[in-house]
Amino acid sequence: xxxxxxxxxxxxxxxDKDGLLGLFGxxxxxxxxxxxxxxxxxxSKGFGFVEFADDDAxxxxxxxxxxxxxxxxxxxxxxxPPQER
Numbered sequence: 001x002x003x004x005x006x007x008x009x010x011x012x013x014x015x016d017k018d019g020l021l022g023l024f025g026x027x028x029x030x031x032x033x034x035x036x037x038x039x040x041x042x043x044s045k046g047f048g049f050v051e052f053a054d055d056d057a058x059x060x061x062x063x064x065x066x067x068x069x070x071x072x073x074x075x076x077x078x079x080x081p082p083q084e085r
Contacts, residue, residue, distance in 0.1 A: 002051075004031070004058045005079040009047040011035065012070035016044070023069065024050045028057020049079055 008020065015023075020033040035048035052058040058078070065076040 002081075003055045003078055004053070005049055005051040006058055006061060007047065007049060007075075007077050007079040009075035009077075010072050011044065011046050011048060011074060012072050013044045013046060014070060015048075017048075020048055020050055023064070024052075024061050027052070027061040027064075029053040 006024075008024075011020075016035055017033050020035060021030060024030060024033065029052065030050060031053050032051045033048065036045045037043060038045060050061070052061065062076055062078075064074065066073045067076075068074075
């Protein structure tokens with residue numbers, strides 16, 4: 001399992017990739033950050049993923065779990081691999 005990749009849920013719909021980078025950047029080097037959007041409307045679905053360069057930075061960033069961002073308490077967990085449908 002990749003402990004460097006974090007799931008970030010309950011995001012404000014106004015946040016974008018740059019917002020994620022700003023929120024998580026202070027915890028370490030980020031390899032990738034993505035906010036999942038609807039393919040038709042291009043509107044945020046309210047969740048995304050952040051991948052760090054090392055496990056320690058990702059572990060530290062878990063402290064953002066339940067932090068309030070623009071009036072919403074975000075959820076931060078280690079990302080699980082996608083499951084077959």
